[in-house]
Amino acid sequence: MKILLIEDDKVTSSFIVKGLKQEGYSVDVADNGVDGLDYLCIHKYDVAVIDIMLPKLDGLSVVRLMRKKQIGTPVIILSAKNSVDDRIKGLQGGSDDYLTKPFAFTELVARIQALMRRFYAVTEPTLITVGDLSIDIIKHKVMRGAILIDIQPLEYMLLEYLMRNAGRVVSKTMIIENVWDYNFDPQTNVVEARICKLREKIDKNFDTKLIHTERGFGYVIEAR
Numbered sequence: 001m002k003i004l005l006i007e008d009d010k011v012t013s014s015f016i017v018k019g020l021k022q023e024g025y026s027v028d029v030a031d032n033g034v035d036g037l038d039y040l041c042i043h044k045y046d047v048a049v050i051d052i053m054l055p056k057l058d059g060l061s062v063v064r065l066m067r068k069k070q071i072g073t074p075v076i077i078l079s080a081k082n083s084v085d086d087r088i089k090g091l092q093g094g095s096d097d098y099l100t101k102p103f104a105f106t107e108l109v110a111r112i113q114a115l116m117r118r119f120y121a122v123t124e125p126t127l128i129t130v131g132d133l134s135i136d137i138i139k140h141k142v143m144r145g146a147i148l149i150d151i152q153p154l155e156y157m158l159l160e161y162l163m164r165n166a167g168r169v170v171s172k173t174m175i176i177e178n179v180w181d182y183n184f185d186p187q188t189n190v191v192e193a194r195i196c197k198l199r200e201k202i203d204k205n206f207d208t209k210l211i212h213t214e215r216g217f218g219y220v221i222e223a224r
Contacts, residue, residue, distance in 0.1 A: 208223055
């Protein structure tokens with residue numbers, strides 16, 4: 001599950017990003033409204049968390065323009081303004097939820113999960129399956145047949161990306177850009193290491209192997 005955070009305060013941004021990654025989410029960050037809108041136009045996100053007070057282009061303008069461009073990504077507005085009028089403006093401007101600062105991180109996560117349940121209950125299934133492997137994208141629950149797989153957040157992020165692209169070969173660069181972030185060192189062996197960990201949990205004790213290496217190209221998940 002991929003989230004875009006548009007927040008110019010570095011302390012707040014770092015706090016949110018660290019927490020979301022620990023929860024198993026992939027996060028892109030923009031520190032101004034113009035860059036944030038560009039991200040939304042180019043990439044697909046499951047949820048956008050947008051601060052109101054942003055340089056270059058304020059958060060409400062970002063939401064208004066993304067809706068004008070027919071970008072339906074669910075939006076949670078962050079704001080220090082907590083009056084009823086401010087909340088109404090945020091919701092009427094095209095956002096789906098409004099969270100006032102300061103807030104508990106657990107509340108932000110709960111609101112993201114609630115938004116995902118509301119939005120994706122209509123637009124797409126919450127369960128992704130490949131063969132007898134399934135993941136619940138809301139609960140972050142992984143099953144192989146009737147067996148519950150214990151999986152770490154980074155492993156889950158990688159598995160979800162592979163399963164959303166089932167049958168399609170994805171390169172190491174694609175994985176780094178979509179699962180981690182654009183500043184990640186492409187020479188690192190983190191992808192290989194995580195793939196190895198996933199295979200131990202997903203394939204090792206099962207007759208049918210699902211995660212395959214296409215030498216020189218990347219990785220693919222499919223039942224063969």
